[in-house]
Amino acid sequence: MITIIYRESFLTVTEKEQFEEQLSLEIRFCIDLSGHILECNKKGQAFVERFGHDFLKFFSDLYVDEAQNFLNAIKESDDIVTALLHDQLNELGLGTLYNGFTKNGKIILVGFHTQILARLTGEFVHELRNPLTIIKGFLQLSNYTKEYEKYHPVILSEIERMHTILDNFLTMSLRKCTYKKMNPNELCKQLVALLSAECTVNHVAFDYDIAYTENHCNVDLDKVKQVVINLLRNAMEAFEIKNNENKIILRGSVEDRGYRFSLIDNGPGMDREVLKRLGQPLYTTKSKGTGIGISLCKKIIAEHRGTFCVSSVPRKGTTVSFYLPFVSPAV
Numbered sequence: 001m002i003t004i005i006y007r008e009s010f011l012t013v014t015e016k017e018q019f020e021e022q023l024s025l026e027i028r029f030c031i032d033l034s035g036h037i038l039e040c041n042k043k044g045q046a047f048v049e050r051f052g053h054d055f056l057k058f059f060s061d062l063y064v065d066e067a068q069n070f071l072n073a074i075k076e077s078d079d080i081v082t083a084l085l086h087d088q089l090n091e092l093g094l095g096t097l098y099n100g101f102t103k104n105g106k107i108i109l110v111g112f113h114t115q116i117l118a119r120l121t122g123e124f125v126h127e128l129r130n131p132l133t134i135i136k137g138f139l140q141l142s143n144y145t146k147e148y149e150k151y152h153p154v155i156l157s158e159i160e161r162m163h164t165i166l167d168n169f170l171t172m173s174l175r176k177c178t179y180k181k182m183n184p185n186e187l188c189k190q191l192v193a194l195l196s197a198e199c200t201v202n203h204v205a206f207d208y209d210i211a212y213t214e215n216h217c218n219v220d221l222d223k224v225k226q227v228v229i230n231l232l233r234n235a236m237e238a239f240e241i242k243n244n245e246n247k248i249i250l251r252g253s254v255e256d257r258g259y260r261f262s263l264i265d266n267g268p269g270m271d272r273e274v275l276k277r278l279g280q281p282l283y284t285t286k287s288k289g290t291g292i293g294i295s296l297c298k299k300i301i302a303e304h305r306g307t308f309c310v311s312s313v314p315r316k317g318t319t320v321s322f323y324l325p326f327v328s329p330a331v
């Protein structure tokens, strides 16, 4: 496996984008709603020559359901749906990251070849080294000064960061969802506990507004928590000036056939350009970002057969929400 490691400190965001473009082996398909390939680019041609014009034939029996679920999710969503699929041309076995959406009654699929993921491995190794170095340094310091209390919060927050990085990486490459029926109010209760603790530690005000329902959704609790942690981290990182006017709200609302969970922040918001590119794998505006957070959230919510939505007003704030369908029709 080729692993390319580069150091962020030597690359600006634009340079990083150019670098990604050179590495990108984008595979494009235009298919009809039944999965028949109508058009493709040169990279896609390799698949068609080997497996024919049916998109589902790109997958072995083991992974064909995953691919079918992906196509179904695209058809049901108005948004871009992301999935990591294990097609048969994937020699490294890491999967190809597909973004799919419908346009004029056809499905457009854009795949990012495993090179990107192989590079991500290198990037994660690099990303993990930073917090590890900090933890090591602070432990040595606390041992030397015997002022453990003083260094404790930094060490803990660096360990937290490592957790998020590892969880994101694992979810992107391996883990499958395991669902349990759950009442959205029960889920909100758990999210409130998680969010209020994080907000207290970071000196950010927190509030919630949860609508009552007796219905249930199919939920992989760990993964939905991972979505909310990523959204929370984004909101925290977006607050430019750290003061006690920073606020995060969790809103739970009942919709036609499902429940919507929204995380609202009063941070600086995003301009059109950022909003347009949001959710593209590896898109980040941060010098220390991996640009995996939102695309991972979209993937997890798509796997839950839900939808993901972002709205933002510059200088006012951002609302990121996801909708999970009820398992039985709403009453």
Ligand SMILES: Nc1ncnc2c1ncn2[C@@H]1O[C@H](COP(=O)(O)OP(=O)(O)OP(=O)(O)O)[C@@H](O)[C@H]1O
Pocket (backbone or CB within 6 Å): 230, 234, 235, 238, 265, 267, 268, 269, 270, 274, 278, 279, 283, 284, 285, 286, 288, 289, 290, 291, 292, 293, 294, 295, 318
């Ligand atoms: N709540 C928010 N407020 C303002 N900008 C946001 C918010 N959430 C996301 N963004 C913007 O969207 C970009 C992509 O977010 P994403 O979570 O995918 O990647 P990242 O945060 O840059 O890196 P990573 O999450 O992998 O560490 C961010 O770089 C940031 O510019």
Ligand SMILES: [Mg+2]
Pocket (backbone or CB within 6 Å): 230, 233, 234, 293, 294
């Ligand atoms: Mg993020």
